[in-house]
Amino acid sequence: MTDLTMDLGEDGCSAVFPLLTARLRIAPLSPADHPALAAAAPDLDLPALRLALEEGSALPLCLRRADDDSLTGLITLTRQGGDYTLSARIIDGLQRQGYGSEALRAVLDYALLTLHLPALSVQAPPAAAGLLDRLGFVTDGATARIDTAAVRRLTARRMVLVSAVVLVDADNRILLQQRPPGKQLAGLWEFPGGKVDPGETPEQALVRELQEELGIDTRSSCLAPLTFASHSYDDFHLLMPVYVCRQWQGQVRGREGQTLAWVPVRKLRDYPMPPADIPLIPILEMWF
Numbered sequence: 001m002t003d004l005t006m007d008l009g010e011d012g013c014s015a016v017f018p019l020l021t022a023r024l025r026i027a028p029l030s031p032a033d034h035p036a037l038a039a040a041a042p043d044l045d046l047p048a049l050r051l052a053l054e055e056g057s058a059l060p061l062c063l064r065r066a067d068d069d070s071l072t073g074l075i076t077l078t079r080q081g082g083d084y085t086l087s088a089r090i091i092d093g094l095q096r097q098g099y100g101s102e103a104l105r106a107v108l109d110y111a112l113l114t115l116h117l118p119a120l121s122v123q124a125p126p127a128a129a130g131l132l133d134r135l136g137f138v139t140d141g142a143t144a145r146i147d148t149a150a151v152r153r154l155t156a157r158r159m160v161l162v163s164a165v166v167l168v169d170a171d172n173r174i175l176l177q178q179r180p181p182g183k184q185l186a187g188l189w190e191f192p193g194g195k196v197d198p199g200e201t202p203e204q205a206l207v208r209e210l211q212e213e214l215g216i217d218t219r220s221s222c223l224a225p226l227t228f229a230s231h232s233y234d235d236f237h238l239l240m241p242v243y244v245c246r247q248w249q250g251q252v253r254g255r256e257g258q259t260l261a262w263v264p265v266r267k268l269r270d271y272p273m274p275p276a277d278i279p280l281i282p283i284l285e286m287w288f
């Protein structure tokens with residue numbers, strides 16, 4: 001039998017949570033969630049959920065929007081004997097916006113491929129049949145069930161290699177650029193860089209991208225490996241080597257219409273970044 005809360009430390013922290021999706025942060029229910037949940041879903045028995053969480057027999061996961069932290073829903077994994085069930089609740093007024101499937105993909109991935117639960121079942125109202133079918137559930141009467149193989153098929157993603165660079169100026173500030181409207185993750189602040197083309201090394205890709213995006217010249221020898229990001233987006237897995245560069249020629253300018261900002265490392269958290277970049281912040285805080 002699996003302790004559903006095994007990834008939670010004594011302080012409720014964990015290396016796994018929050019699970020991040022394109023729009024959501026998914027984290028175990030905490031007392032700070034109670035007021036919003038009680039207001040949005042008064043029928044939920046919050047004390048019982050907290051007790052089950054403390055006993056390790058249930059893992060209630062709160063869904064909050066990453067941009068404004070507003071409550072979106074609750075997904076609960078429950079152990080009953082040797083069986084594991086799932087229930088999902090999207091707050092009234094927020095249904096049919098894709099939050100359910102976005103969150104369920106991440107939670108199924110976590111439950112079956114990280115916690116290694118063998119299978120999960122869900123009480124399936126007829127209205128959810130289409131969604132559950134798309135996710136890979138097999139319906140039998142009022143119950144739908146999904147197993148590890150189906151979740152692997154659901155979450156299989158192509159690997160995309162992207163090189164990025166932390167450009168550091170003489171005042172130890174770091175260059176961020178804002179993703180322009182119309183692109184994926186528009187409005188978020190990222191490190192310059194881009195996809196590695198076939199036949200290119202990650203360093204060659206960066207030298208090219210820095211010229212295309214910022215109009216500056218540098219060389220592979222000026223790019224020192226710093227760290228990497230590895231993150232599953234809904235439709236691909238991003239693997240992103242991150243370099244640091246302090247030497248280049250030319251004046252940095254946004255050649256693709258993007259807004260630029262030179263940011264002292266202590267201010268990085270003021271700039272909303274793509275989920276893949278969040279784990280990079282403490283590393284930069286340590287180094288700069």
Ligand SMILES: Nc1nc2c([nH]c(=O)n2[C@@H]2O[C@H](COP(=O)(O)OP(=O)(O)OP(=O)(O)O)[C@@H](O)[C@H]2O)c(=O)[nH]1
Pocket residue numbers: 162163164184185189190191192193194195209238274275276277
């Ligand atoms: N450059 C860059 N890309 C990032 C970062 N973080 C992150 O998730 N990505 C993701 O990596 C993917 C590729 O980046 P990109 O859009 O810059 O690729 P690109 O320059 O080749 O652009 P293009 O495909 O529009 O020609 C995007 O989905 C982007 O959201 C980051 O810090 N820098």
Ligand SMILES: [Mg+2]
Pocket residue numbers: 192193194195209213
């Ligand atoms: Mg780019």
